[in-house]
Structures are given as structure tokens and as C-alpha cells.
Amino acid sequence: MLDNKPFTMTCAGCGKDFVLSQEALVERPRDNVSGHQNVVETLMVCSHCSREDHAYFMTAKLVRFRTTLQVRQKELHTLKTQRALKQWRRAKKRHQVEFDRVQAQLRPLFGLESPTAVLEGQGGS
Numbered sequence: 001m002l003d004n005k006p007f008t009m010t011c012a013g014c015g016k017d018f019v020l021s022q023e024a025l026v027e028r029p030r031d032n033v034s035g036h037q038n039v040v041e042t043l044m045v046c047s048h049c050s051r052e053d054h055a056y057f058m059t060a061k062l063v064r065f066r067t068t069l070q071v072r073q074k075e076l077h078t079l080k081t082q083r084a085l086k087q088w089r090r091a092k093k094r095h096q097v098e099f100d101r102v103q104a105q106l107r108p109l110f111g112l113e114s115p116t117a118v119l120e121g122q123g124g125s
């Protein structure tokens, strides 16, 4: 699946491509904000110039949803039933919805723009 394909990013600082591996991601605890517990910001670090760029936020709730998703995924692999597939899909959807909600709520609070919003804004306004 995704694991075989290295995902590369172009650094906004030096313009070089770097592989978005586990080593390129660093986690930094941030202050808890309005209803979000254990806020952790994940940053992408350029392997060429060490520039740090925001990737996404994690919260306690999001970690729980992600754990559930991982459990459902394992069940799907071993059970291979329609029921397991349904539960995995539901967990995936819930995680995606919460992930988007968290990013949308926290980015403005920490003065960050969505990477996609920046892209969408080009050529627009």
C-alpha cells in the first residue's frame, strides 16, 4: 500500500525535495486549547536545511480514533469479513472527520493556514 511509496515534499525554504519518512517528522507538544486535550503539533523537517513546516495537529481524541482505526484494520486483515470491512470503513470515516475538524479548529488558533488552502488560494483571489 502506501508504505512502499516514499512520499516526498518540496521544501519551502531551500526548494529541494525530501522524503517524508518517520525521521522527517517531529512532534511538539502545544498548549491545550478550547476543548482539545494533549495537543501535539507534528512538523516536517527538511533533511537539507532543517527548516520546519507545520504538518498536522494531534489531540487526545484523535489519538483514540486512530488507535480504533488501527485495531479495525488488523481485524479486517485477519477476519476478512464483510462485518470487519464495514467497521473498518466506519472507523476510517470517523477518524477522517475528526482529523479534518481538529485541523480546521486548531490552525487558526495557532495562526496557521491549511497547506491546501494556500494552494487553493493561488490563482484565485
Ligand SMILES: [Zn+2]
Pocket (backbone or CB within 6 Å): 011, 012, 013, 014, 015, 016, 046, 047, 048, 049, 050, 051
Ligand atoms: Zn530545505
